[in-house]
Amino acid sequence: MVNPWDQDESYDYSDLWLGTKTVSRHINHKISGNESVNWVEYALAAYIVRDDPHKRCLVLGASEGHVERTLRKGEYSGYILSTDIADRALKRARERSCALGYSNIEYRVADLNIDRFDGPFDYIIAEGVLHHIERTEECLTHLRDILAPGGLLIAVEFEGPFRFQLTEPQVRWINAALSIVPLEFRPLSGNVSGVPADIEYMQRVHYVVASEESVRNIDPSEAAAGPRLKLLMPAIFNIVERKGFGGTLLSYMSGHFPFDQANADARVDRWLQVLLDIEDAVIETGLLEDEFVFYVANAKCGV
Numbered sequence: 001m002v003n004p005w006d007q008d009e010s011y012d013y014s015d016l017w018l019g020t021k022t023v024s025r026h027i028n029h030k031i032s033g034n035e036s037v038n039w040v041e042y043a044l045a046a047y048i049v050r051d052d053p054h055k056r057c058l059v060l061g062a063s064e065g066h067v068e069r070t071l072r073k074g075e076y077s078g079y080i081l082s083t084d085i086a087d088r089a090l091k092r093a094r095e096r097s098c099a100l101g102y103s104n105i106e107y108r109v110a111d112l113n114i115d116r117f118d119g120p121f122d123y124i125i126a127e128g129v130l131h132h133i134e135r136t137e138e139c140l141t142h143l144r145d146i147l148a149p150g151g152l153l154i155a156v157e158f159e160g161p162f163r164f165q166l167t168e169p170q171v172r173w174i175n176a177a178l179s180i181v182p183l184e185f186r187p188l189s190g191n192v193s194g195v196p197a198d199i200e201y202m203q204r205v206h207y208v209v210a211s212e213e214s215v216r217n218i219d220p221s222e223a224a225a226g227p228r229l230k231l232l233m234p235a236i237f238n239i240v241e242r243k244g245f246g247g248t249l250l251s252y253m254s255g256h257f258p259f260d261q262a263n264a265d266a267r268v269d270r271w272l273q274v275l276l277d278i279e280d281a282v283i284e285t286g287l288l289e290d291e292f293v294f295y296v297a298n299a300k301c302g303v
């Protein structure tokens with residue numbers, strides 16, 4: 001099985017919407033109300049007791065370990081069990097924690113389809129991992145069962161279509177949004193600049209849905225459980241807070257828009273802001289839904 005997050009080098013986000021400062025600020029603002037405060041910092045301020053060394057936190061999809069580093073930097077003093085199926089990424093996370101002198105963090109390779117944890121945990125923090133889990137209901141039920149009384153699940157997750165099999169309206173909105181971008185920022189545009197695409201270019205270059213098989217070949221767990229997660233989260237947990245943060249158009253634009261240039265080129269960044277505005281309008285007017293969501297939830301009894 002191929003896991004793109006478990007390679008010799010850290011996963012490279014630079015060509016994705018999430019790799020840009022403008023998108024990070026946009027998401028921060030949607031979740032925390034402050035473009036400088038990310039979702040972990042927001043959870044730390046709003047929900048997490050920092051000065052109690054007896055608190056216990058389970059991190060899922062820890063990968064390179066930024067969640068536990070943010071927790072420690074924010075002076076969370078409790079125990080952390082940091083987990084992922086990716087042993088190479090987790091090894092790098094452990095090394096960075098050691099180098100920073102952080103203690104009371106345990107690292108454990110675990111497969112959320114199979115492995116179980118000994119609770120209780122006051123906080124379970126999941127980042128972009130639950131949508132990879134085939135056995136979604138069993139996993140979520142287990143997480144509910146190991147929450148301490150009053151414990152919280154804090155998650156940022158993808159809830160979009162199974163293996164990115166987008167609907168026709170969604171594909172149209174992606175291509176409509178891309179069509180307004182000046183050609184110099186589009187692929188295969190030759191030396192043409194200063195104008196948007198013409199019909200001939202749009203027929204030649206446009207977003208198409210990758211086949212389910214090709215998505216599975218890259219990573220069989222990718223986007224395996226988005227729709228199930230969307231249904232099961234409110235069935236298994238009481239939702240304390242739920243905030244969508246888009247991704248419905250922009251997360252599919254890699255290869256069509258130069259996200260990797262946005263941090264350095266103010267013109268690219270300006271068009272990125274336009275694309276974010278279009279995505280917001282499409283979602284705010286009810287045409288499509290957020291695919292990425294921030295959750296704070298607690299256990300629903302008797303389910």
Ligand SMILES: C[S@@+](CC[C@H](N)C(=O)[O-])C[C@H]1O[C@@H](n2cnc3c(N)ncnc32)[C@H](O)[C@@H]1O
Binds near residue numbers: 006064110
């Ligand atoms: C989208 S990445 C998110 C990584 C990190 N939290 C981030 O946002 O950069 C998905 C993560 O889920 C992990 N993962 C995939 N399948 C898993 C499984 N069955 N059990 C545990 N972790 C899994 C991957 O190794 C990867 O670290």
